[in-house]
Amino acid sequence: MSVEQLIQRGGVSTVEAVCNKTAIDLAGEMKCSFPAFNGNRLNLEKHVLKSLAEKDDFDGFITYIHQPRKHVESFIKEEVKKYIFTSHKDKARDLLKKNVEDMKQHVSLALFTATEKVKTQRGDTDMWLEEVTSSLRDELTFDAICSQNFRDINSFEFLKEEIEKGLEPIMEDINNLSLNEMNEFRQKPDQILIDQLCRCCWVKCPFCAAVCTNTMEDHSDADHSVPFHRSTAINGVHYRDTDLLSVEFCTTDVASDQSFYPDSQSDEKIPYKRYRTAGPRFANWRITPDDSNLTYWKWFVCQFQKQLEDHYELKFQGRGEIPSEWRKYSKEEAIKSLDEMYKL
Ligand SMILES: [Zn+2]
Ligand SMILES: [Zn+2]
Secondary structure, eight states: HHHHHHHHHHHHHHHHHHHHHHHHHHHHHHHHHHHTTSSHHHHHHHHHEEEHHHTOOHHHHHHHHHHHHHHHHHHHHHHHHHHIIIIHHHHHHHHHHHHHHHHHHHHHHHHHHHHHHHHHTTHHHHHHHHHHHHHHHTOOOOOGGOOOTTOOOHHHHHHHHHHHHHHHHHHHHHHOOOOOOOTTTSHHHHHHHHHSSSSOOOOBBEEEEEEEBOOSSOOSOOOOOSSSOOOOGGTBBOTTTSSSBBOHHHHHHTTTTOOOOTTTTTOEEEEEEGGGGGHHHHHBBOOOOOOEEEEEEHHHHHHHHHHHHHHHHOOOOOOGOOOGGGGGHHHHHHHHHHHHHOOO
């Protein structure tokens, strides 16, 4: 292996180390200062709902309702992309530059230290390489350092200079790397944030499909719960043998004297008040009777009435008529209700 090859091999991992570090830094930065990511789970939820409303994005809503995790992951990806490539482009670039500088210093210092040590101990190039590789293990992989290939190189001073010289253009390359190319490496800022923010419970309310907000992935010691349920029509719940959507919020249903069919294939009816006895999907949900229904979901049902009807091939009619009171809310009020209600 020539010194050149050595540098090339080392270089790739240097680029990777700098990029990985930058990805971790960017994710950390966003976790601290980006409004959607710097709070608790409800805060993230609030921003997801805000963004859906602002975009009037019905398909997004449907993904969010049926595959909430998938939607939240794409929300995170999109926001990270905007942050790095648009709103905080300069900051991201500065961070990359800083990490290149740090890496240069780190490598220089390691080379210098190894050289000094080997000189004092009268070591050879084998020893020198061992020193260098052990202190730069994570940054430079000199590929199993086949030292026999260096037998012809007697001066580690020469090696040191060659490596430093060879690293210069590599560092230059990293500096000129587009932030886009950074994404080819193992650590990606969006994936880091997804791993941090999505490791939680994703079980949906059996009635309205609202997602449990517990921060533990598996919380068998506590019931599933969510501070705000929704109109069950959002989940396509309808009256049996009709095409009429059930517009009530499940928090209202569980206080009523009505019954429901937990299984569409069976005739077994369960009173709402005893919903927990309706099977495993229901048993571990704590749904507290409540009539402080979130304006946001009332607005949503009215705003997307037609699309919901088409999507489920059901109607808001008769028993499933939308209460006229729901129609008075504007999008702004809907979004504002998120701010008020999610102040937890
Ligand atoms: Zn519910
Ligand atoms: Zn849960």
